[in-house]
Amino acid sequence: MINQVYRLVHPGQFEISYKVKAINNGKVIIRPTYLSVCNADQRYYQGKRDVAVLEKKLPMALIHEGIGEVVHDPTGQYKVGQSVVMIPNVPVEDDQYMEENYMISSRFRSSGYDGFMQDYLFMRHDRLVPLSKAITGHPAAFLELVSVAMHGITRFLKRSHDRKQRIGVWGDGNLGYISSILLKTMIPDADIVVFGKTKRKLDYFTFIDEKHLINRIPSDLKIDHAFECVGGVGSESAISQIIDHIVPQGSVSLLGVSEDPVAINTRLVLEKGITLFGSSRSGREDFVDTVNFLDEHPDVIGYLEHLVTKVIPVRTIEDIRQAFDEDQISPWGKTVMEWHI
Structure with a gap:
């Protein structure tokens, strides 16, 4: 079959390309339903990556956060119409000794390889997790971002000592919000303290x-452990504040x-004696843990709904451009595309 792929060819410019795909290749065919715009996608769209990086990776279909419905599974493992996170x-x-998201050989969609902005996706069975x-x-469109926070917290629980009376989260954006609600739910006895730039x-x-x-942190404030969810130019000052306020032998998740x-x-x-460790992206285990966690704590889904600030029905390339432009000016939350194209 001929599949349409919606690729970014230059910053701000999308074009349709056509790829011939075999139906009998053993993969599951997915029709995307909801896709979410990430900051990483925006950096490509706005041309804020290094010129050499853009030349190497474009043209490329963006978006790595999304869910879809099963159209065809040759093995019958997934049912037609079943909702899955990709x-x-x-x-x-x-x-x-190495998790899948840290292997240099691993491929990541919308970072050098086509992302989810396609008519249909042909995916391995192990790259899908069923949704209730x-x-x-x-x-559900940004479960990938929730899984990133889950991955960071899982690594934190393995590496930090057991005194978790006060945990600080630096960052008042999407990742800081998601990390905070997961921490508060997973470690209910801990005081979760959030540090942000905007009231x-x-x-x-x-x-x-x-x-x-x-800019108003009490000088005597102390925390046992910390999460840095700021990124960008603010990372340096956030890490500096964490080091100042963390107690000896605390752990810092970057x-x-x-x-x-x-x-x-x-x-x-x-x-x-501070432990600094980084966490990046996520793997299948983190997606499974995230889906199970939300099934067990459905109230968290209500908090995640507060992050949805823009919903754009997408039927044309112009709608895609509108979604990215509106997301760019949105000061808070996530932009979700309802994929009807």
Whole structure:
């Protein structure tokens, strides 16, 4: 069959390309239903990546957050019409010491390989996770981002000591919001303290125990562990504040993505015996954990719904451009595309 792929060919410019796909290749055919725009997609769309990177990776279909419906499964493992979340990371080898999302050989959709903006997707069975009827609609579109937070917290629980009375989260954006609600639900006895730049954004964090503007942090405030969910140019100051306020031998989970190197006060890191570790993307296990977690805690889905600020029905390339343009000017939350194209 001929499949239409909607690729970014230059910043701000999408074009349709056509690919011949075999139906009998053993893969599951998925029709995308809801797709969510990520900051990484925006950096490509706005041309904010290095010129050499853009030349290497474009043209490319964007979007790595989304769900879809099964159209055909030659094995019968998935039923026609079944709703599934699609995993963008595609490992091509196994390593007992390395998770799939850290393997250099793994392929990641919308980062050098075509993402989910296609008429149909042809995916391996292990790159899909079934969704229950409770996890549907707009919040389900960005389950990938929730799985990233889940991955970071899972690694944190394995590496941090057991004193978790106060956990700080730096970042009042989408990742900080999601990480905070997961932490509060998974570690209910801990006080979750959020540090942000904008009071209006912090007002959305109704479920946490304490919040502070980053320019008004009490000098005597102490935390046991921390999550850095800022990224970009703000990463450096966030990490600096974390190092200042964390107690000795605390753990710091670094989740924010920065295009440029950031300076870290290694003298104080050594003096306090702080553990710094990074987490990036997620793998199948994290998606399964996320879906099971939301099934067990359906109230969290209600909080995730608050992140949905733009819903754009997409029937044409112009609608795709509109979704990216409106997402670009949105100060908070996620833009979801209802995929009707």
